[in-house]
Amino acid sequence: MGACSTMIVLSRLSVALQRRFGRQRIRKIVLGSVPFLVLVAIWHANTVFGWLPPVFVPAIGEVWDAIFFLQEDCPGFVPLIQLDNDCMMTTHILSSLGRVILATVVGLPAGIALGILAGMNRPISKFLEPVGVFANSISGIAWIPLAIVWFGVGWVTTLFIMLNTIFWLMFFNSMLGVRSVAKVYEDSILTMGGSRWDVITQVYLPGAMPSIITGMRMSMGFGWRALIAAEMIGGDSGLGFMIFTSAAEFKIEEVFLGVIIMALIFMATDRYLLAPLEKWTVERWGLVWKPT
Numbered sequence: 001m002g003a004c005s006t007m008i009v010l011s012r013l014s015v016a017l018q019r020r021f022g023r024q025r026i027r028k029i030v031l032g033s034v035p036f037l038v039l040v041a042i043w044h045a046n047t048v049f050g051w052l053p054p055v056f057v058p059a060i061g062e063v064w065d066a067i068f069f070l071q072e073d074c075p076g077f078v079p080l081i082q083l084d085n086d087c088m089m090t091t092h093i094l095s096s097l098g099r100v101i102l103a104t105v106v107g108l109p110a111g112i113a114l115g116i117l118a119g120m121n122r123p124i125s126k127f128l129e130p131v132g133v134f135a136n137s138i139s140g141i142a143w144i145p146l147a148i149v150w151f152g153v154g155w156v157t158t159l160f161i162m163l164n165t166i167f168w169l170m171f172f173n174s175m176l177g178v179r180s181v182a183k184v185y186e187d188s189i190l191t192m193g194g195s196r197w198d199v200i201t202q203v204y205l206p207g208a209m210p211s212i213i214t215g216m217r218m219s220m221g222f223g224w225r226a227l228i229a230a231e232m233i234g235g236d237s238g239l240g241f242m243i244f245t246s247a248a249e250f251k252i253e254e255v256f257l258g259v260i261i262m263a264l265i266f267m268a269t270d271r272y273l274l275a276p277l278e279k280w281t282v283e284r285w286g287l288v289w290k291p292t
Contacts, residue, residue: 040060043057043060044060047059047060047061054252055250055252056252057252057256058252058253058256062253063253063256063257063260065253066251066253066254066256066257067089067257070088070089070254070257071087071088071089071090073086073087073088074086074087074088074090088242089242089257091237092237092238092239092241092242092258093239093261093265095237095238095239095241096227096228096231096238096239096240096262096265097265099155099158099159099162099227099238100162100220100223100224100227102159103159103162103163103166103223103227104166104220104223106163107162107163107166107167107170107219107223108166108170108216108219110167110170111166111167111168111169111170111171111174111215111219112170112174112212113174114128114171114174115170115171115172115173115174115175115177115178115208115212116174116175116178116200116204116205116208118171118174118175118178119174119175119176119177119178119179119204119208120178120199120200120204125175128171129175132168132171132172135164135168136168136169136172139226140161140162140164140165140222140223140225140226140229140230141226141229141230143160143161143164144157144161144229144230144233144234147160147161147230147234148233148234153234153235153236154234154235154236155235155236155237157230157234157235158227158230158231158234158235158238158240161226161227161229161230161234162223162224162226162227162230164226165219165222165223165226166219166220166222166223169215169218169219169222169223170212170215170216170219172215173211173212173214173215173216173218173219174208174211174212174215176211177207177208177209177210177211177212177215178204178207178208180207180208180211181203181204181207181208185203185207186199186203186204189202189203209281210278210281212281213274213277213278213281214278216274216277216278217270217274217275217278220266220269220270220274221266221270224262224266227240228240228243228262231244232244239258239261239262240258242254242258243255243258243259243262246258
């Protein structure tokens with residue numbers, strides 16, 4: 001009788017979820033969760049059977065306890081948002097997020113504006129494109145030693161690394177997006193008495209938007225990885241700094257915690273912000289979106 005009641009409850013819950021979110025969305029969420037559930041199961045099995053020693057793979061409970069250990073001296077909410085050193089975990093998380101937001105606010109508009117300008121103007125393109133190729137040929141990690149020499153260890157170095165990565169990726173994607181727009185549309189706007197600003201806002205910007213949004217998604221991925229590497233070597237706070245210092249002190253559970261938080265932040269940003277924005281943009285400006 002108890003098993004029957006449980007099955008009825010589960011069946012009603014399944015129907016309710018399908019009505020609320022849709023069958024396809026539920027299926028997508030379930031299928032997307034399977035790899036992570038398998039990884040967690042293997043991780044837990046390793047703890048039970050001891051395939052690898054804890055110095056290589058800590059127990060799930062130890063990683064969970066590390067959250068409270070890093071925050072145990074935090075005196076309250078106000079010190080937390082003030083990046084008090086006693087609130088270690090949230091300080092590192094907010095430091096990384098602060099750099100991401102600042103680099104995004106500066107790098108994205110600058111890269112898009114200069115890319116559109118270069119796409120519309122051949123002399124500017126011939127001047128800036130070789131510089132961009134040179135800058136992009138050097139990975140973000142390779143810039144770290146120079147950045148430390150120029151700016152020292154700290155906030156400016158890590159911000160420079162991410163800003164450099166985001167700016168040039170956005171520049172190239174915006175420039176190529178503008179070049180993909182047929183010249184006839186510009187001529188039509190000018191023939192009807194439109195200004196150069198009308199050409200930018202009504203032709204080139206909408207036409208390049210799919211390429212710009214794709215570049216935004218790419219730049220955030222590459223920029224996030226470059227930032228973590230920069231924090232490890234040239235930072236004094238942030239998730240990368242937390243991972244590096246914890247590894248040096250053989251606190252493997254804190255290393256795992258930092259890696260998991262880093263992955264979750266980027267996955268949430270990509271899945272719930274960048275991917276929907278890319279999908280909407282591609283649908284809105286004339287390309288066919290094929291869901292995976």
